[in-house]
Amino acid sequence: xxxxxxxxxxxxxxxxxxxxxxxxxxxxxxxxxxxxxxxxxxxxxxxxxxxxxxxxxxxxxxxxxxxxxxxxxxxxxxxxxxxxxxxxxxxxxxxxxxxxxxxxxxxxxxxxxxxxxxxxxxxxxxxxxxxxxxxxxxxxxxxxxxxxxxxxxxxxxxxxxxxxxxxxxxxxxxxxxxxxxxxxxxxxxxxxxxxxxxxxxxxxxxxxxxxxxxxxxxxxxxxxxxxxxxxxxxxxxxxxxxxxxxxxxxxxxxxxxxxxxxxxxxxxxxxxxxxxxxxxxxxxxxxxxxxxxxxxxxxxxxxxxxxxxxxxxxxxxxx
Amino acid sequence: xxxxxxxxxxxxxxxxxxxxxxxxxxxxxxxxxxxxxxxxxxxxxxxxxxxxxxxxxxxxxxxxxxxxxxxxxxxxxxxxxxxxxxxxxxxxxxxxxxxxxxxxxxxxxxxxxxxxxxxxxxxxxxxxxxxxxxxxxxxxxxxxxxxxxxxxxxxxxxxxxxxxxxxxxxxxxxxxxxxxxxxxxxxxxxxxxxxxxxxxxxxxxxxxxxxxxxxxxxxxxxxxxxxxxxxxxxxxxxxxxxxxxxxxxxxxxxxxxxxxxxxxxxxxxxxxxxxxxxxxxxxxxxxxxxxxxxxxxxxxxxxxxxxxxxxxxx
Numbered sequence: 030x031x032x033x034x035x036x037x038x039x040x041x042x043x044x045x046x047x048x049x050x051x052x053x054x055x056x057x058x059x060x061x062x063x064x065x066x067x068x069x070x071x072x073x074x075x076x077x078x079x080x081x082x083x084x085x086x087x088x089x090x091x092x093x094x095x096x097x098x099x100x101x102x103x104x105x106x107x108x109x110x111x112x113x114x115x116x117x118x119x120x121x122x123x124x125x126x127x128x129x130x131x132x133x134x135x136x137x138x139x140x141x142x143x144x145x146x147x148x149x150x151x152x153x154x155x156x157x158x159x160x161x162x163x164x165x166x167x168x169x170x171x172x173x174x175x176x177x178x179x180x181x182x183x184x185x186x187x188x189x190x191x192x193x194x195x196x197x198x199x200x201x202x203x204x205x206x207x208x209x210x211x212x213x214x215x216x217x218x219x220x221x222x223x224x225x226x227x228x229x230x231x232x233x234x235x236x237x238x239x240x241x242x243x244x245x246x247x248x249x250x251x252x253x254x255x256x257x258x259x260x261x262x263x264x265x266x267x268x269x270x271x272x273x274x275x276x277x278x279x280x281x282x283x284x285x286x287x288x289x290x291x292x293x294x295x296x297x298x299x300x301x302x303x304x305x306x307x308x309x310x311x312x313x314x315x316x317x318x319x320x321x322x323x324x325x326x327x328x329x330x331x332x333x334x335x336x337x338x339x340x341x342x343x344x345x346x347x348x
Numbered sequence: 349x350x351x352x353x354x355x356x357x358x359x360x361x362x363x364x365x366x367x368x369x370x371x372x373x374x375x376x377x378x379x380x381x382x383x384x385x386x387x388x389x390x391x392x393x394x395x396x397x398x399x400x401x402x403x404x405x406x407x408x409x410x411x412x413x414x415x416x417x418x419x420x421x422x423x424x425x426x427x428x429x430x431x432x433x434x435x436x437x438x439x440x441x442x443x444x445x446x447x448x449x450x451x452x453x454x455x456x457x458x459x460x461x462x463x464x465x466x467x468x469x470x471x472x473x474x475x476x477x478x479x480x481x482x483x484x485x486x487x488x489x490x491x492x493x494x495x496x497x498x499x500x501x502x503x504x505x506x507x508x509x510x511x512x513x514x515x516x517x518x519x520x521x522x523x524x525x526x527x528x529x530x531x532x533x534x535x536x537x538x539x540x541x542x543x544x545x546x547x548x549x550x551x552x553x554x555x556x557x558x559x560x561x562x563x564x565x566x567x568x569x570x571x572x573x574x575x576x577x578x579x580x581x582x583x584x585x586x587x588x589x590x591x592x593x594x595x596x597x598x599x600x601x602x603x604x605x606x607x608x609x610x611x612x613x614x615x616x617x618x619x620x621x622x623x624x625x626x627x628x629x630x631x632x633x634x635x636x637x638x639x640x641x642x643x644x645x646x647x648x649x650x651x652x653x654x655x656x657x658x659x660x661x662x
Binding site: 084086088114115116117118119122123125127130131132133134135136137144145148149180182196 | 555556557559560561562563564565566567570575578579582652653654655
């Protein structure tokens with residue numbers, strides 16, 4: 030029972046002037062080869078920080094304060110920076126949110142692609158170019174030879190995100206971490222990009238961690254979901270199970286806010302009242318309690334643990 | 349356009365400042381003779397007629413006659429320009445060689461003691477006026493230590509054999525003479541550049557594409573020196589182009605302190621002896637240099653920033 034990636038009791042803190050605040054509070058999940066996991070939650074839940082902490086690239090002043098991350102049997106959370114660099118962009122690659130900002134504006138697409146290969150594999154520029162072309166074709170970019178000589182500003186947003194996907198494919202990684210890959214794109218392009226990602230992961234047997242706030246997207250693409258709230262995973266399990274029978278009131282609320290799922294056309298969408306707490310001000314007990322319709326006294330005193338419930342795991346006292 | 353306006357300003361100063369006939373003919377001339385002289389020189393024509401005559405001549409390279417040198421202004425300026433250009437080259441070189449590594453280093457390691465020292469000194473450097481720096485440099489290196497000469501250009505070589513470009517760049521003595529004035533001229537700009545490069549670099553290091561470069565697993569050297577550095581240079585190049593023009597203005601001080609026979613020195617001389625047509629010519633030439641330098645910088649900028657490259661040039 031050795032997983033491709035195993036995150037155990039991960040805790041991430043940010044060192045601020047008035048003391049450390051906890052952004053990720055003891056989360057655990059695992060990922061198998063070719064498996065697709067969705068990390069879902071509102072802004073500020075800690076989804077992106079989780080993604081970045083896997084490759085140990087949390088922006089300062091954040092740091093991993095506790096926990097173990099093992100990848101292919103090695104504990105990468107204990108790796109030095111230079112050893113970690115061999116994994117980043119090679120075995121685990123990342124796709125960022127905004128393709129307009131991700132590519133360096135003053136270098137050609139070709140240069141930004143080949144440099145990855147030249148950094149991780151001993152190969153000549155010519156060989157690297159060949160692989161780059163091959164990957165550009167894989168993401169259905171028209172006239173790829175021409176693209177290599179172009180600069181990012183000459184391409185559209187959707188095209189740039191395809192290029193970034195192509196860059197992440199260059200080294201045939203085991204895992205792709207996609208941090209809201211479609212948020213900055215046009216709605217019509219979003220579906221194309223998601224289909225492309227799904228297709229590529231399936232054809233190359235790559236694992237995917239899809240970070241998003243869009244449960245609709247996650248339910249179509251992934252096999253497993255981890256719902257995050259205020260730095261914790263509050264529900265974790267197979268996608269089908271969670272979407273059809275959510276246990277945690279928060280997950281339930283998220284699903285009921287998507288048109289055309291549980292809610293039938295014509296019915297009102299359900300809103301979750303209130304807002305996610307800030308990290309400096311997380312409520313006692315269950316962090317969700319001020320917004321919860323099932324709230325009882327115990328919710329404000331004891332923090333619920335994840336426990337098995339209809340084939341998934343959820344952290345709620347009431348269910 | 350810019351040059352037309354500056355020529356207009358210069359020209360209106362010229363026509364309002366003093367009587368141009370008196371230095372030519374002297375005191376003891378009858379009013380009739382003065383009138384004839386003015387007519388001959390076209391001084392009775394309306395202001396704009398005179399102005400357009402001046403512009404027309406200037407386009408042919410004729411900027412009038414200097415009173416103190418008794419030759420054409422163009423010639424006088426051309427003779428003094430090389431000294432100033434060499435001085436600015438020297439200062440620019442010092443600025444580039446020192447500010448780039450220091451700016452980058454202080455951006456990468458802002459907490460190190462060395463960075464704090466550099467930033468401290470740069471604040472000091474900005475606040476010391478250029479003539480004081482010059483005098484202190486002379487006192488230290490020329491008077492006390494006696495290592496470097498304190499005034500003049502030293503031994504020069506006539507570059508093209510026509511007496512115009514007397515260069516000090518090719519003799520040891522000439523280079524020695526160049527050291528102190530260039531340092532003093534550079535001193536005013538250098539701290540600004542260190543600070544500019546530092547803040548630009550720090551800003552670039554925070555961008556998404558730099559974060560993405562880390563996620564790509566590139567080496568720190570490549571990220572800093574290739575990815576971040578080129579983006580840092582973009583605004584710096586623009587400012588550098590503007591500042592080269594401003595350095596022309598600062599040469600007036602530096603050249604006076606070091607008795608450097610360049611355009612700034614000549615300008616001050618012209619002011620003291622009220623050689624108005626030479627002043628006017630100086631203004632026009634400096635404006636011209638300003639325009640040329642900025643055009644060159646804009647063209648160069650196009651090479652490093654693909655987003656401003658004009659379509660169809662590739």
